[in-house]
């Protein structure tokens with residue numbers, strides 16, 4: 507039995523907590539996979555490093571709208587992959603070496619851990635650990651549906667044609683064909699990556715529209731535009747899969763019944779299948795029940811507003827959680843914010859003496875107001891705050907402003923015909939409730955709207971109280987705000 511002052515489970519955002527403040531303490535870090543977690547190794551960063559060349563390839567393939575004759579040849583996939591992962595793997599290795607070799611007070615357990623009690627755990631190799639204070643930052647993992655013919659053990663296995671986002675980016679060669687199952691973030695981004703780089707890509711979705719949870723205008727217009735650029739099959743799911751002698755996969759489809767008259771494609775033979783069918787908190791492997799820890803219906807570890815882990819509704823002294831394992835938002839910027847909150851509260855708890863000794867008045871609450879997100883697809887999407895439907899359901903006096911990219915000068919330069927900005931506000935308070943953008947650089951030009959929601963800036967003041975550079979693309983945001991009928 508080895509005792510520590512602090513144990514952190516997971517090296518994604520959890521790894522950022524341990525700094526010089528913890529120098530005099532015995533710290534343990536458990537990580538069963540790559541150091542740095544999902545975002546660095548298999549999430550945000552490598553995907554965006556693939557999205558960028560895919561977007562350039564897509565533009566090169568057809569620039570006729572702006573009277574250029576260009577074409578796209580091919581990608582040097584091994585070079586592209588190696589450029590991306592040379593950078594990422596070096597950061598991973600350095601992060602691991604720093605904690606393992608260069609910090610005397612830190613012990614790294616490079617293996618799976620699970621709870622045996624509220625402050626005790628066991629590692630996969632059988633080592634028993636106790637800790638006064640514990641941070642659960644174990645993230646989430648892909649969910650793979652049960653499909654006749656699919657052996658779950660083959661998903662992400664070496665030489666398997668079945669992938670999640672964990673392995674698809676490290677393929678030795680660019681696949682000739684990919685079937686993507688799912689209609690969410692990962693499907694939209696990988697659909698763009700593979701299609702843009704020249705892989706024959708089919709996206710099968712159970713409903714009639716992409717991006718569940720997005721504002722209806724985004725769902726409608728994104729689905730239309732994405733379907734124009736990608737091969738999307740609505741209203742179907744995989745009925746069975748069969749690996750052929752040449753290693754490719756034959757996939758049979760069936761109608762889900764969600765889309766009247768959906769056309770069921772003939773069995774499709776593809777080189778790779780990508781499951782983009784959601785991610786679930788990695789709580790089951792932690793055996794939270796052994797510690798009496800509460801979990802929510804979707805598997806999240808239950809926390810209070812100070813991110814203290816709950817057991818029977820009350821905080822477990824000195825135990826905190828952050829990020830995908832406990833958060834309502836599976837987003838890196840949220841996990842990072844929550845890590846800052848946990849760090850502050852952990853330090854307050856250490857200052858208080860006994861675990862759980864810090865009163866609520868000494869703790870920092872989490873802030874989930876105006877959480878933004880972007881889908882780095884083609885086209886790009888960004889949103890913050892409520893959808894129009896959510897704002898109406900919440901009883902607001904809803905007013906909506908819109909502007910197409912094609913309605914401002916920079917949109918003319920781009921010859922953009924599909925991009926738009928939609929802002930949702932409350933007429934009486936004049937406050938912005940939500941914003942929904944689709945089009946080039948949506949993830950960048952949304953920032954003043956994120957700021958307006960964060961700081962309760964009235965929508966008309968945001969529009970009229972500052973200069974907007976002319977004729978830059980953010981004028982589309984200014985004009986959507988000016989379109990609001992606030993009286």
Ligand SMILES: Cc1cc2nc3c(=O)[nH]c(=O)nc-3n(C[C@H](O)[C@H](O)[C@H](O)COP(=O)(O)OP(=O)(O)OC[C@H]3O[C@@H](n4cnc5c(N)ncnc54)[C@H](O)[C@@H]3O)c2cc1C
Nearest residue numbers: 516518519538543544549550619644645829830836837838
């Ligand atoms: C393909 C993809 C693209 C994404 N793109 C974006 C994006 O562009 N922007 C964005 O904001 N978000 C994006 N995300 C989401 C983002 O990656 C996550 O929200 C974020 O990484 C969560 O951080 P975390 O610290 O909670 O968990 P993680 O980074 O997943 O870290 C958890 C760590 O805990 C380890 N672990 C789990 N259980 C145990 C155990 N029992 N014992 C020991 N170790 C354990 C895991 O190995 C893992 O390393 C993307 C996700 C994916 C999959």
Ligand SMILES: NC(=O)c1ccc[n+]([C@@H]2O[C@H](COP(=O)([O-])OP(=O)(O)OC[C@H]3O[C@@H](n4cnc5c(N)ncnc54)[C@H](O)[C@@H]3O)[C@@H](O)[C@H]2O)c1
Nearest residue numbers: 651688689690691692693782783784785836837880881882
């Ligand atoms: N740019 C970003 O910020 C970014 C990028 C990628 C992922 N992420 C995060 O990762 C999370 C997970 O991404 P995701 O795309 O896997 O999940 P998602 O929740 O966005 O979408 C899951 C999709 O899978 C479908 N699905 C579920 N079960 C299915 C089944 N049995 N058969 C067919 N389809 C099925 C759902 O209908 C949905 O369309 C996202 O919610 C997001 O928070 C963020």
